[in-house]
Amino acid sequence: MTEAPVLELRGITKRFPGVLANDDIHFDLRRGEVHALLGENGAGKSTLMNILYGLYRPDAGQILLNGSPVEIDSPRAAIDHGIGMVHQHFMLIPVMTVAENIVLAAEPTVGGVFLDTAAARSRVEQLADRFSFAIDPDARVENISVGQQQRVEILKALYRRADILILDEPTAVLTPQESQELFAILQELRKEGMSIIFISHKLNEVLEIADRITVLRRGRRIDTLAASGATETELARLMVGREVLLEVEKAPASPGEVLLEAEGLRVLDDRGLEAVRGLSLAIRAGEILGVAGVDGNGQSELIDALSGLRKTVAGRVRLLGRDVTDASADERLERGLGHIPEDRQRRGLVLDFTIAENVVLHDYDKPPFARAGWTFPRQMTERARALIEEFDVRGGGPETLARSLSGGNQQKVILAREVAREPSVLLAAQPTRGLDVGAIEFIHRRLVRERDAGRAILLVSFELDEILSLADRIVVLYEGRIVGEYGPNVSEHELGIAMTGGRAA
Amino acid sequence: MSTGRTMLAHGRTALEPRRLAIIGIALAALAVWTALPPWMIRWEGVPVALGLLAAAAGLAAVTRGERRLGSWALALAGVATVAAIWAQTKDESSLGAVLNTGLLAATLRFATPLAFAALGGLFSERSGVVNIGLEGMMLMGAFFGIWATIWSGSWVVGVLCAMVFGGLLAAVHAVFSIHLRADQIVSGFAMNFLALGLTGYLFISIYGLQGTPPGVDRIPDVHLGFLHDLPALGGLLGPVFGQLNLLIWVVLALVVIVHVVIFRTAIGLRIRAVGEHPRAADTVGISVSRVRYGAVILSGMLAALGGAYLSVGFVGSFGQNMTAGRGFIALAALIFGKWKPIPTFGACLLFGFASGLAQRLQAEADISANLISTLPYILVLAALVGVVGRSVPPAAVGRPYVKQ
Numbered sequence: 001m002t003e004a005p006v007l008e009l010r011g012i013t014k015r016f017p018g019v020l021a022n023d024d025i026h027f028d029l030r031r032g033e034v035h036a037l038l039g040e041n042g043a044g045k046s047t048l049m050n051i052l053y054g055l056y057r058p059d060a061g062q063i064l065l066n067g068s069p070v071e072i073d074s075p076r077a078a079i080d081h082g083i084g085m086v087h088q089h090f091m092l093i094p095v096m097t098v099a100e101n102i103v104l105a106a107e108p109t110v111g112g113v114f115l116d117t118a119a120a121r122s123r124v125e126q127l128a129d130r131f132s133f134a135i136d137p138d139a140r141v142e143n144i145s146v147g148q149q150q151r152v153e154i155l156k157a158l159y160r161r162a163d164i165l166i167l168d169e170p171t172a173v174l175t176p177q178e179s180q181e182l183f184a185i186l187q188e189l190r191k192e193g194m195s196i197i198f199i200s201h202k203l204n205e206v207l208e209i210a211d212r213i214t215v216l217r218r219g220r221r222i223d224t225l226a227a228s229g230a231t232e233t234e235l236a237r238l239m240v241g242r243e244v245l246l247e248v249e250k251a252p253a254s255p256g257e258v259l260l261e262a263e264g265l266r267v268l269d270d271r272g273l274e275a276v277r278g279l280s281l282a283i284r285a286g287e288i289l290g291v292a293g294v295d296g297n298g299q300s301e302l303i304d305a306l307s308g309l310r311k312t313v314a315g316r317v318r319l320l321g322r323d324v325t326d327a328s329a330d331e332r333l334e335r336g337l338g339h340i341p342e343d344r345q346r347r348g349l350v351l352d353f354t355i356a357e358n359v360v361l362h363d364y365d366k367p368p369f370a371r372a373g374w375t376f377p378r379q380m381t382e383r384a385r386a387l388i389e390e391f392d393v394r395g396g397g398p399e400t401l402a403r404s405l406s407g408g409n410q411q412k413v414i415l416a417r418e419v420a421r422e423p424s425v426l427l428a429a430q431p432t433r434g435l436d437v438g439a440i441e442f443i444h445r446r447l448v449r450e451r452d453a454g455r456a457i458l459l460v461s462f463e464l465d466e467i468l469s470l471a472d473r474i475v476v477l478y479e480g481r482i483v484g485e486y487g488p489n490v491s492e493h494e495l496g497i498a499m500t501g502g503r504a505a
Numbered sequence: 506m507s508t509g510r511t512m513l514a515h516g517r518t519a520l521e522p523r524r525l526a527i528i529g530i531a532l533a534a535l536a537v538w539t540a541l542p543p544w545m546i547r548w549e550g551v552p553v554a555l556g557l558l559a560a561a562a563g564l565a566a567v568t569r570g571e572r573r574l575g576s577w578a579l580a581l582a583g584v585a586t587v588a589a590i591w592a593q594t595k596d597e598s599s600l601g602a603v604l605n606t607g608l609l610a611a612t613l614r615f616a617t618p619l620a621f622a623a624l625g626g627l628f629s630e631r632s633g634v635v636n637i638g639l640e641g642m643m644l645m646g647a648f649f650g651i652w653a654t655i656w657s658g659s660w661v662v663g664v665l666c667a668m669v670f671g672g673l674l675a676a677v678h679a680v681f682s683i684h685l686r687a688d689q690i691v692s693g694f695a696m697n698f699l700a701l702g703l704t705g706y707l708f709i710s711i712y713g714l715q716g717t718p719p720g721v722d723r724i725p726d727v728h729l730g731f732l733h734d735l736p737a738l739g740g741l742l743g744p745v746f747g748q749l750n751l752l753i754w755v756v757l758a759l760v761v762i763v764h765v766v767i768f769r770t771a772i773g774l775r776i777r778a779v780g781e782h783p784r785a786a787d788t789v790g791i792s793v794s795r796v797r798y799g800a801v802i803l804s805g806m807l808a809a810l811g812g813a814y815l816s817v818g819f820v821g822s823f824g825q826n827m828t829a830g831r832g833f834i835a836l837a838a839l840i841f842g843k844w845k846p847i848p849t850f851g852a853c854l855l856f857g858f859a860s861g862l863a864q865r866l867q868a869e870a871d872i873s874a875n876l877i878s879t880l881p882y883i884l885v886l887a888a889l890v891g892v893v894g895r896s897v898p899p900a901a902v903g904r905p906y907v908k909q
Contacts, residue, residue, distance in 0.1 A: 076790030091785035093778055104778050105789040107771040114770055
């Protein structure tokens, strides 16, 4: 490699009030390579890339493109320098068409004024053909799948003739299949000479796609290493800064009596279509029942029906032997149900409430937090302080707004609230979605501890790894029905077949 | 949830609920028409029967899931039956005095100031800034338009000056809502009070109690005499379009221009992008604040044109608060028209028609004039209720954009 790197970052430093987000970071990108930027949430990956894309200005340091220093003070400048970015939250306008989104701000025109829709469409088609993307330029972005939206984002960069592509946590929103399709696209782009920066905190996919890996931790560059020969354990240690147990240690389950039982459950989704179609399951004390399946096979509706947030059209739900089919969510909570919702920001927390207020969300009207209609904020604060300590919530005290916590710490607050009520049954929907290794480890260990304390836990997850490492018993959900039940030692392959309806080879 | 289920349940029905509702609306219209020339039916049974049929169709549509159009049919059935029975008590000549080609010309006259303001508001809101200050900007245009016309003796100077001051007030709103990220509703309201106070004060201190002098230079009418001589349609086109104010023609052209600008040009695409997803626009290199400043200031200038039309074009004088809520009706038209230029103009025509009708009924009908003058406003309420939930504003409207 005698050729100068396409991109070099030298000594990039960026301070925010109270935080050193990037501390003297060096990074280089070679032509035609995929260079992964690995780190936990808050390690400074996004800050570094936002500096490269002109969204932030660095306090110190230099950016070199093909060996010569450049100033990047706006996204416009980044685009002009051939840098394209696929943001974690897509920068697409839902009500506009694919073509309109792609050409925005660089529109082909007639006479410099009028949009040349035909030219826009044909250019998008050409680009899509070249990289064999299947995409309809006239489809509205709101009507296409998330995976396709991501391709639109990539096409946006290609349309602007980017030769450096930054992907910020691109697989966070994708199904496993879509991730594989994305990786195929990235390989194709790499062959065309595109240089790719791949931001992630998922160890396995970084090892799969990257040529080199740079690990960031707390704003510092820890190491840059070749992907071939690196192991997940090694990367996890670099990323977290200590030995991490990727495998959850747990003793075999000793299931007791059935605590939660569903029988012949039928539930409609928001469009009025049947999403859960005659499902029966039973969870016993002291076991974790894993529900595996691809997103959209009735998981959300199942959880809603069990927790009382959605009416069932048929079937019964029994909690601790009592029929709660027609009981409200509140009554079920009173009778020993705990619920970690899948959308922690919308359903799990009131983001503009403090941690203390969030922690007493269920019991604010009961002693010791309230008596005769009067609330006692100090009691709430005390409870919050104890839970913050016990659940290792970092980034604030009882009076901190939930909004200002990181995702992992938000989830710890929810877990703390639910577990502290000592429920008999705990519904955990996607409990670690989007969290970093450290937080995942904490939550996994805590779930196992709660199992050992005799609770019945229902774990819904799209991550097979998570199901396989936590569950004592696994059911696969496909199109609203349970299509298979397995022991904890089932192979990933076997589950994968069941998850696609059993039709795969 | 419910619509999906009803769709499943009634997928096989021969008569679609939507079609049922439209039939209901048509029957209601027919009920009114039977009482008018040339039919002049003078027996209550006809409109009552038609009204009942219309209501039945509307009800059927509602129960089959077409809530919106179905409720319209129901409501119109009632209104139409009452209107028809009332019209039956009138003879042909007094009906003719209300319903003639003059009503169509009046519709255009009343719709014009609304349309200027609504098209202005369209730019502002499409770019993501709520402009509830349209009323104040119209008022600025009305006052400074006539002030500059009197001062210079030329309506051209007046109109230009109106646009400058409307744009200035909009610029203040822009600074508050874009740069200072103030609440856009509050800022817009402040603009209305500012304009009301400022024009009221200047009006009294400059012109005193006797008001603006008579004989002010007016925006001219465009005479199209040849329209009267056209063979078949001359009788209709002549009285309606033969003598319209210049600005009415301008607004007609403007509707088309705004449509083209918003939907067919690069600038329009960028304005819409900024109003839908400013961060996305920012990341491809569009300056969100520049686009929003431009759009808001333009909205003030257009609203002021509407105001100038009122004072310099229509009346030839100024009175305190002479816009009398037209800015708000323009906003309603914008919502009714789903932030699209042509439907928005259609909504303005509807409100213009209601105003024109109210004006004429006041002269002819034996109902209280005050009651009748509420007609356009009742229509605003009905229109807004009817489309609520269907009219989706630009996603980022009302939200200040904070650059990272």
